[in-house]
Amino acid sequence: MIWGGVVTLIILAFLPVPLFTTNLSFMFYMMLWLTMATSFNFVAGMAGYMPFGYVAFYGIGAYATGVLYKTFGLPIPIALAGAAAAGVAIGLLLAPTLRLKGVYFGIVSLALAMAMKLIISLMPAKITGGSLGLILSGANDPTMAYYAMFIVLLGALAAGTWLSMSRLGIALRAIRDDREAAEVVGVNVVRTRLKAWVMATMFPSLVGGVEAWYTNAIDLESSFNLLVTAKSIVYAMAGGLGFLVGPIVGASALYGIDQLIWRHFPTLNLLILGVVIIALMLLLPRGIVGAFAQRFSRFRRFIP
Template sequence: MADNTRKTQLGAMAKPVIWGAIVIVLAVTFATVPFVTGNLSFMFYMMLWMTMATAFNFVAGLAGYMPFGYVAFYGVGAYATGILYKSAGLPIIVALIGAGAAGIVVALIMAPTLRLRGVYFGIVSLAMALAAKLIISLLPPNITGGSMGLILSSANNPMAAYYTMFIVLMLALATGTWLFFSRTGTALRAIRDDQEAAEVVGVNVVRTRLKAWVAAAVFPAFAGGIEAWYTNAIDLESSFNLLVTAKSIVYAMAGGLGYLVGPIVGSGLLYGVDHLIWQQFPTLNLLLLGIVIVVLILAMPRGIVGAFAQRFSRLRKYIP
C-alpha cells in the first residue's frame, strides 16, 4: 500500500517536471530558429497551429465542448487588428492587444450557448461564427476594406511577428499548465465527466467553464491578429475559413485531447506532414492529408498520446 502511494506521488511530481522539460525544448527550438534557418514561415505557422490546438484543448479536452465555430475568434482577432491599425491608426502592438480583447468580448457574447451540450452547442457556435463573418461584411468598407480586405504593408516586420507569435505560444502553454495542474482543471474535468455530480460537490459550473471558454478564445484571436500582421493582408474568406476550425480540431484530436502534450504532438506531426504533401503534391494536398488523418484517427481514436498511454499504462501517470 505504501509502495503504491509512493509511486502515485512520484508520478504526480514527475508529470509537471516532464512537461516543463518539453516546454523548455520548444522554447529553445522556436527562439533560435531565425538564427539557424531561413525557413521562418514554416516555423511561424507551426507555432500558430500549436497555439490554436492548445487553446482548443482547453474547452474541448478539459470542459468537453466542441466549438465548430472556433474560427470566429481567429477571424475577429484578424479584423480587430486590421481595423485598429489601418483604420484607427493605432500602433500594431496596441492593435494586437485589441484583438485579444475582441476575442474575449466575442467569447462573453457566446457564453450563454455553453448551456447547450454536444452537437447542439457545436451547431450554434458554428452559426455564430457565420454571423460574425456576416456582421463584418456589412460594416462600412472604409473601415473593413470591403471585399478587397485590408492591407497592412506599412506594418511589415516578419521577424517581429514571428517572435510575437512565439510569446503568444508560450503564454498559451503557461495557461494550459495552470488549467491542467490547478483546482480549476480538476473542476473542469469533473464538469466534463458529470456536470450534475460536479455541482453536487460544490463546483461552480458556470464560472469554471467560463474560464476555460475565455482562455480558449483569447489565443486564437491573438493568432489571427499576428497572422494578419505576418502576411500583411486580411480578407473575409481566409479569416473566417472553416478549415481553421477543422485543422484546430484535427490537430488537437490527433495528438490526444485532454493531454497537455497532445496538441503539441498532433500539430507538430500533422502540420509537418501537410507541408511535405503540399510541397510534393500541391494539387492533391487536401485529399492526401485527409487520407492520412482518417487512417490516423481510425488507428488511434484517442490520439497519438492517448494510444501511447493506453499501450503503456504504467507510464500514464507520467504523461502530462
C-alpha cells in the same frame, strides 16, 4: 518533468530561428497551429465542449488588428491587445450558450462564425476594407511578428500548465467526466466552463492578429475559413484531447505531414491528408498520446 522538457525543447527549437534564416514561414505557421490546437484543448479536452465555429475568434482577431492599425492608426502592440479584448468580448456574449450540451453548442458556435463573417462584410468599406479586405502597409516586420507568435505560444503553454494544475482544471475535468456528479459536489458548471472558455477565446484572437501582421493582408475568406477550425480540431484530437502534450504532438506531426504532402503532391494535398487523418482516427481514436497512455498505463502518471 516531462512537460518541462517539452516546453524547453519548444523554446530551443523556435527562439533562435530568425538568427539563422530569413525564411520563417514554416516555423511561424508551426507555432500558429501549436497555439490553436493548445487553446482548443482548453475548451474541448478539459471542458468537454466542441466549438465548431472556433475560427470566429481567429477572424475577429485578424480584423480587430487590421481595423485598429489601418483605420484608427494605433500601433501594432495596442492593436493586438485590442484583438485579444475583442475575442474575449465576443466569447462573453456567447456565455449564455454554455448552458447548452453536446452538439447544440457546436452548432451555435458555427452559426457565430458565419454571423461574424456576414456582419464584417456589411460594415462600411472604409473601416473593414469591404470585399478587398485590408492591407497593413507600413507594418511589415516578419521577424517581430515571428517573435510575437512565439510569445503567444508561450502564453498558451503557460495557461495550459496552470489550468492543468489548478483547482479550476480539476473542476473542469470533473464536469467533462460527469456533469451531474460535479454539480452535486458543489461545482458551478457554467461559471467554471466560462473561465476556460475565456482563455480559449483569447489565444485564437491573438493568433489571428499576429498572422495578419505577418502577412500584412486580411480578407474575409481566409480570416473565416472553416479549415482553421477543422485543423485545430484534427491536430488536437490526433495528439490526444485532455493531455497537455497531446496538441503539441498532434499539431507537430500532422502539420509536418501536411507540408511534406503539399511539397510533393500539391494537387492531391487535401485528398492524401484526409486519408492520413482518417487512418489515424481509425487506428488511434484516442490520439497518439492517448493511445500510448492506454497501452502503457503504468506510465500514465508521467504523461502531462
